[in-house]
Amino acid sequence: xxxxxxxxxxxxxxxxxxxxxxxxxxxxxxxxxxxxxxxxxxxxxxxxxxxxxxxxxxxxxxxxxxxxxxxxxxxxxxxxxxxxxxxxxxxxxxxxxxxxxxxxxxxxxxxxxxxxxxxxxxxxxxxxxxxxxxxxxxxxxxxxxxxxxxxxxxxxxxxxxxxxxxxxxxxxxxxxxxxxxxxxxxxxxxxxxxxxxxxxxxxxxxxxxxxxxxxxxxxxxxxxxxxxxxxxxxxxxxxxxxxxxxxxxxxxxxxxxxxxxxxxxxxxxxxxxxx
Amino acid sequence: xxxxxxxxxxxxxxxxxxxxxxxxxxxxxxxxxxxxxxxxxxxxxxxxxxxxxxxxxxxxxxxxxxxxxxxxxxxxxxxxxxxxxxxxxxxxxxxxxxxxxxxxxxxxxxxxxxxxxxxxxxxxxxxxxxxxxxxxxxxxxxxxxxxxxxxxxxxxxxxxxxxxxxxxxxxxxxxxxxxxxxxxxxxxxxxxxxxxxxxxxxxxxxxxxxxxxxxxxxxxxxxxxxxxxxxxxxxxxxxxxxxxxxxxxxxxxxxxxxxxxxxxxxxxxxxxxxxxxxxxxxxxxxxxxxxxxxxxxxxxxxxxxxxxxxxxxxxxxxxxxxxxxxxxxxxxxxxxxxxxxxxxxxxxxxxxxxxx
Numbered sequence: 190x191x192x193x194x195x196x197x198x199x200x201x202x203x204x205x206x207x208x209x210x211x212x213x214x215x216x217x218x219x220x221x222x223x224x225x226x227x228x229x230x231x232x233x234x235x236x237x238x239x240x241x242x243x244x245x246x247x248x249x250x251x252x253x254x255x256x257x258x259x260x261x262x263x264x265x266x267x268x269x270x271x272x273x274x275x276x277x278x279x280x281x282x283x284x285x286x287x288x289x290x291x292x293x294x295x296x297x298x299x300x301x302x303x304x305x306x307x308x309x310x311x312x313x314x315x316x317x318x319x320x321x322x323x324x325x326x327x328x329x330x331x332x333x334x335x336x337x338x339x340x341x342x343x344x345x346x347x348x349x350x351x352x353x354x355x356x357x358x359x360x361x362x363x364x365x366x367x368x369x370x371x372x373x374x375x376x377x378x379x380x381x382x383x384x385x386x387x388x389x390x391x392x393x394x395x396x397x398x399x400x401x402x403x404x405x406x407x408x409x410x411x412x413x414x415x416x417x418x419x420x421x422x423x424x425x426x427x428x429x430x431x432x433x434x435x436x437x438x439x440x441x442x443x444x445x446x447x448x449x450x451x452x453x454x455x456x457x458x459x460x461x462x463x464x
Numbered sequence: 465x466x467x468x469x470x471x472x473x474x475x476x477x478x479x480x481x482x483x484x485x486x487x488x489x490x491x492x493x494x495x496x497x498x499x500x501x502x503x504x505x506x507x508x509x510x511x512x513x514x515x516x517x518x519x520x521x522x523x524x525x526x527x528x529x530x531x532x533x534x535x536x537x538x539x540x541x542x543x544x545x546x547x548x549x550x551x552x553x554x555x556x557x558x559x560x561x562x563x564x565x566x567x568x569x570x571x572x573x574x575x576x577x578x579x580x581x582x583x584x585x586x587x588x589x590x591x592x593x594x595x596x597x598x599x600x601x602x603x604x605x606x607x608x609x610x611x612x613x614x615x616x617x618x619x620x621x622x623x624x625x626x627x628x629x630x631x632x633x634x635x636x637x638x639x640x641x642x643x644x645x646x647x648x649x650x651x652x653x654x655x656x657x658x659x660x661x662x663x664x665x666x667x668x669x670x671x672x673x674x675x676x677x678x679x680x681x682x683x684x685x686x687x688x689x690x691x692x693x694x695x696x697x698x699x700x701x702x703x704x705x706x707x708x709x710x711x712x713x714x715x716x717x718x719x720x721x722x723x724x725x726x727x728x729x730x731x732x733x734x735x736x737x738x739x740x741x742x743x744x745x746x747x748x749x750x751x752x753x754x755x756x757x758x759x760x761x762x763x764x765x766x767x768x769x770x771x772x773x774x775x776x777x778x779x780x781x782x783x784x785x786x787x788x789x790x791x792x793x794x795x796x797x798x799x800x801x802x803x804x805x806x807x808x809x810x811x812x813x814x815x816x817x818x819x820x
Binding site for chain 2 (some may be wrong): 354356357359360361362363364365366367370374375378379
């Protein structure tokens with residue numbers, strides 16, 4: 190087999206795999222445009238006979254999606270802000286000091302990442318309830334998400350900081366800056382890409398967060414879109430086209446961000462985001 | 465001449481590792497001092513201690529008469545040129561140059577003017593708007609130097625600034641740095657592992673090994689009278705020949721042990737008979753003669769000619785290397801006589817390596 194044939198075969202395999210992987214996404218978009226009976230047609234149609242665009246407007250209005258998405262945004266931005274402020278400093282210290290305690294700290298941080306949200310929620314709920322935090326449910330969710338996602342952020346940003354040569358910081362010190370000044374004027378600008386990419390990943394995680402929001406936020410007007418989507422589900426659910434329209438409006442903006450920034454995200458994660 | 469940098473009994477420990485051992489060093493204002501030694505000898509640690517990037521464990525460190533032990537780098541008023549240049553990648557050349565001024569609160573227009581002036585003297589005027597990644601190695605080197613010059617610091621610290629350049633550029637920058645030093649009448653401390661850089665650039669050379677200063681002095685004094693075998697072998701290129709020898713019964717002759725070859729040399733003083741000595745002879749101090757005409761005869765193994773000089777390696781153990789100026793008529797396999805004058809011998813104690 191020569192090189193070209195092999196390349197073509199590999200490409201074909203890659204396309205098939207991608208098609209399998211992306212099929213649910215395609216199915217989601219197609220289902221939104223089908224009518225109620227067409228959804229249950231056998232054999233299923235792969236393209237709607239008459240696209241029902243009005244489904245979107247109907248779902249947006251009837252489900253009050255604007256409010257749900259707003260809550261999702263509040264929670265996602267809140268989590269990103271909290272994690273960024275706390276995590277950047279933490280990651281910097283872990284990147285610049287090397288001793289046994291730093292290793293212990295890193296290990297503990299990674300341990301936190303191992304525990305699933307569904308396991309953590311019970312103690313968190315009980316704790317927040319006793320502290321009276323459930324009075325501010327969105328803030329409570331933000332804190333819970335921050336605790337959950339911080340390790341991921343710290344580990345990624347630490348790698349970014351480690352790729353900033355220490356000599357640059359030393360040069361800034363000799364040039365007359367303080368440690369803090371050198372951090373803000375030299376290290377932070379150079380680590381900016383890596384931090385932004387990590388923050389974006391956290392944002393996407395928090396935007397789709399479900400377990401904490403579902404458990405902590407009781408009032409429907411404060412719930413994020415993920416919980417709102419769940420409220421569709423019942424024992425006799427059959428309005429799949431509406432559900433899919435909801436899901437479409439929920440995930441398409443995130444998908445768009447990811448597709449647009451995909452190259453920067455990947456390079457930010459792999460190369461430490463600078464040279 | 466006032467003392468600009470003074471170290472008294474300086475020690476540095478990293479955990480159990482003793483990096484600097486009782487360093488005493490005085491550097492007069494306006495001198496160019498080279499710290500030279502093999503890697504791990506503590507020269508960079510010493511330089512970083514001067515800059516304040518490392519804290520010395522014990523001892524006194526004074527710059528311009530002021531105690532600097534616990535003073536942070538920014539208050540020491542020294543400038544440093546790093547091996548990797550450490551140019552700020554997200555700033556243009558101009559921003560790199562003016563960084564230290566901006567921190568000190570110098571007005572923007574004034575900082576720009578200072579940058580333009582320095583750039584003019586270092587030939588960077590047309591590059592002020594570029595980013596470091598758009599510059600060649602030599603240009604980056606110049607930016608790093610200019611960044612130090614613009615501040616008019618009390619001392620310049622150089623940490624192997626030429627080791628990332630190719631050989632031709634290195635020779636050129638050597639002269640440029642020295643010319644710069646002379647123009648600014650600055651006090652410079654220059655760390656290098658290359659003894660040629662140290663010899664050619666410095667007024668005062670400090671040879672270090674394992675955290676101690678082995679010898680310091682004027683470059684040619686170190687060349688002419690190394691205090692021990694280490695300094696003798698480190699200074700000079702090609703390196704000094706070392707030959708094991710024993711003092712004869714009369715105390716005035718040395719029996720050289722060159723494996724198959726035995727040579728006898730007379731010395732102009734009396735040594736303890738039977739004492740074991742290491743004889744050091746610089747390759748350029750050995751003359752080539754017809755067989756039987758020199759001090760003793762050796763077989764020739766290799767002749768390497770560069771046109772101007774020829775390196776002749778004798779087939780002895782240890783190898784004896786001779787540098788002959790001009791074209792050599794010697795061929796591999798020849799027997800030649802070597803002429804060694806007794807006043808150009810360096811004698812070291814065999815056990816301690818200390819000059820006898």
